[in-house]
Amino acid sequence: MREALLGYALVLPALLVFGTFIFYPFLRTAWLGLYEQPLFGGDSTWVGLEQYLDEWGSEDFRNSLFVTVKFALFTVPVGISLGVLLAVAGHQRLRGIGIYRTIFSSTVATSIAVASVLFFTLFNQQLGVLTKLLHREGETPVLDDPRLAFIAVCGVTIWQNLGLSFIVISAGLQAVPDDLLEAARVDGAGAFRRFFRVTMPLLSPTLLFAVVVGSILAFQAFAQVDLLTEGGPGDRTNVLTYAIKTTALGNPPDQGAAAAYAMALFAITLLLTVVQLRFLERRVTYER
Amino acid sequence: MARVVLDHVSKRFGSVVAVDDLSLEIADREFLVLLGPSGCGKSTALRMIAGLEDPTSGKIVIGDDVVNDREPKDRDIAMVFQSYALYPHMTVRRNIEFPLRSRKVAPEARDRLVKDAAASLGLDELLERKPAQLSGGQRQRVALARAIVREPKAFLMDEPLSNLDAKLRVQTRAELVELQRRLEATVIYVTHDQTEAMTMGHRIAIMSDGVLLQVGPPQEVYRRPANRFVAEFIGNPPMNMIAGGLVGRGDDVVVGVRPEHLHFGGPEFVSGLVIAVESLGHERHIGCRLSDGSIVIVRQATDDEQPAVDATVTLSAAAADLHAFAVATGERTSP
Numbered sequence: 001m002r003e004a005l006l007g008y009a010l011v012l013p014a015l016l017v018f019g020t021f022i023f024y025p026f027l028r029t030a031w032l033g034l035y036e037q038p039l040f041g042g043d044s045t046w047v048g049l050e051q052y053l054d055e056w057g058s059e060d061f062r063n064s065l066f067v068t069v070k071f072a073l074f075t076v077p078v079g080i081s082l083g084v085l086l087a088v089a090g091h092q093r094l095r096g097i098g099i100y101r102t103i104f105s106s107t108v109a110t111s112i113a114v115a116s117v118l119f120f121t122l123f124n125q126q127l128g129v130l131t132k133l134l135h136r137e138g139e140t141p142v143l144d145d146p147r148l149a150f151i152a153v154c155g156v157t158i159w160q161n162l163g164l165s166f167i168v169i170s171a172g173l174q175a176v177p178d179d180l181l182e183a184a185r186v187d188g189a190g191a192f193r194r195f196f197r198v199t200m201p202l203l204s205p206t207l208l209f210a211v212v213v214g215s216i217l218a219f220q221a222f223a224q225v226d227l228l229t230e231g232g233p234g235d236r237t238n239v240l241t242y243a244i245k246t247t248a249l250g251n252p253p254d255q256g257a258a259a260a261y262a263m264a265l266f267a268i269t270l271l272l273t274v275v276q277l278r279f280l281e282r283r284v285t286y287e288r
Numbered sequence: 289m290a291r292v293v294l295d296h297v298s299k300r301f302g303s304v305v306a307v308d309d310l311s312l313e314i315a316d317r318e319f320l321v322l323l324g325p326s327g328c329g330k331s332t333a334l335r336m337i338a339g340l341e342d343p344t345s346g347k348i349v350i351g352d353d354v355v356n357d358r359e360p361k362d363r364d365i366a367m368v369f370q371s372y373a374l375y376p377h378m379t380v381r382r383n384i385e386f387p388l389r390s391r392k393v394a395p396e397a398r399d400r401l402v403k404d405a406a407a408s409l410g411l412d413e414l415l416e417r418k419p420a421q422l423s424g425g426q427r428q429r430v431a432l433a434r435a436i437v438r439e440p441k442a443f444l445m446d447e448p449l450s451n452l453d454a455k456l457r458v459q460t461r462a463e464l465v466e467l468q469r470r471l472e473a474t475v476i477y478v479t480h481d482q483t484e485a486m487t488m489g490h491r492i493a494i495m496s497d498g499v500l501l502q503v504g505p506p507q508e509v510y511r512r513p514a515n516r517f518v519a520e521f522i523g524n525p526p527m528n529m530i531a532g533g534l535v536g537r538g539d540d541v542v543v544g545v546r547p548e549h550l551h552f553g554g555p556e557f558v559s560g561l562v563i564a565v566e567s568l569g570h571e572r573h574i575g576c577r578l579s580d581g582s583i584v585i586v587r588q589a590t591d592d593e594q595p596a597v598d599a600t601v602t603l604s605a606a607a608a609d610l611h612a613f614a615v616a617t618g619e620r621t622s623p
Contacts, residue, residue: 177371177373179369179371179373180373180375182338182340182360182367182369182373183367183369183373183375184375184386184390185339185340185359185360185361186338186339186340186360186361186365186366186367187361187366187386187387187390187434188361188387188390188391189361189386189390190361190390193390197375197386198375201375201377202376202377204377
């Protein structure tokens with residue numbers, strides 16, 4: 001009995017923090033979605049699940065979901081592939097390799113807001129280096145171009161996440177035992193066969209982690225959209241998180257609808273993570 | 289199978305000399321054991337033969353070819369690692385197949401070779417398991433199967449038994465010797481365990497600090513060690529070393545005598561005080577303190593009369609069983 005009390009006492013601080021900042025807001029959001037906000041102010045009214053179904057079926061929601069999925073499908077594989085490439089390069093025993101490793105991992109010390117501002121400047125129509133490199137002086141600015149704006153937002157995201165991918169995958173590479181690769185060398189395997197038959201399978205737990213975390217980050221991406229394109233041009237970069245913001249704080253503000261969006265984002269992220277862990281894990285080899 | 293030759297091979301890591309001017313010829317079908325304490329350069333020597341390290345100088349020959357500039361995969365050797373280095377994500381079958389697949393052996397031939405190798409090591413039932421599902425002894429067999437599945441020019445083994453428990457080690461030792469004979473294989477076997485070296489090798493090459501000290505058949509190395517290091521490294525309990533002055537030989541030599549060559553009674557060679565008696569069942573080890581404070585061990589059969597602790601005893605030894613080593617260099621001075 002006393003032991004149980006002590007147990008509860010020990011969990012209490014964590015419970016308080018999680019309760020205040022995660023569980024309560026979560027339940028509150030779910031609750032908000034059950035009420036409809038009248039168009040011109042006044043008390044909100046109970047509509048039950050109706051609002052959820054309405055919002056999830058709406059054109060705006062489906063567009064945002066499509067943009068978000070496209071964004072994840074683009075940033076995660078490209079980001080991880082680049083991360084593997086850089087990590088393999090950084091794993092070589094060469095003179096001065098430490099300098100490269102520092103450079104490759106440096107973006108981890110950059111916040112997405114800083115990265116966005118940085119790229120905003122690079123894309124600037126008058127001064128931007130990238131604008132000049134892409135020969136777009138006098139044309140539609142990159143961030144206003146319906147096709148390029150999406151690619152630009154993806155690019156900033158990939159760039160910013162690269163440091164983390166590089167560090168995580170480098171750690172995974174270092175965990176591949178040298179003697180396995182040496183055994184493969186003696187067993188007649190060339191560099192490609194060693195990489196694809198030995199290194200990659202042993203790297204699979206790391207890659208699974210990177211895919212799951214990368215996907216969650218992609219579904220939650222917000223700052224780069226907010227700072228670079230504000231969801232535009234049109235709705236081209238209007239990812240779910242940004243749609244939640246514009247709906248909740250829009251004119252008129254619609255917290256009920258935003259709550260329905262937020263719950264959808266939560267459900268999708270959860271589902272995605274579970275599916276990834278279930279299906280990808282089958283193809284993952286853990287040592288011992 | 290083929291011979292392997294190390295011709296004045298050295299390896300330096302920065303300022304550290306790991307292997308110093310090593311010359312050694314391993315004959316076709318020979319079982320040679322590279323023996324020495326850890327850090328003596330034996331593993332580095334083996335890794336240079338495998339191509340996993342480049343020699344700083346010298347020539348490595350496998351068969352009739354100088355292989356210095358060849359990749360490990362082009363040297364046609366097989367290696368068994370101390371950790372076994374099995375691929376954890378592959379089944380036993382895939383592990384054994386790996387060297388064949390790397391060399392693009394046709395599937396029918398591959399299946400037959402894997403079957404043969406697995407059968408000869410008793411792995412038939414385990415082919416679909418992953419390494420994590422195997423015991424240490426079984427993993428060791430898989431590593432061996434992966435090595436013998438091809439017919440390489442030479443087998444390189446880096447302390448392959450050191451992760452097995454004592455009982456399994458003795459058993460596997462005998463099996464490895466039998467395997468080598470059956471395959472008529474050239475084997476270069478690295479170990480720090482002198483019992484393995486004595487029982488397995490046709491010849492032993494003893495290294496210390498990167499230098500080759502002596503090469504010869506086990507009995508020759510045991511009976512006529514070339515220097516004090518070899519004398520003390522081979523044999524258990526090790527050879528007793530007695531100051532020359534104590535036995536009328538002069539202070540510039542130490543006299544070595546193996547525990548089984550010291551006897552109680554008889555014409556006095558040296559006298560001492562019994563300080564401990566250890567009974568091992570089949571024999572006894574008796575520790576005696578000499579007048580200069582040093583301790584010698586006498587090995588005695590259990591049938592022999594056991595001296596009492598604290599008794600003063602005289603020890604005798606045949607002149608032929610004494611080895612003299614120069615104090616300054618450690619080199620053997622007796623014929």
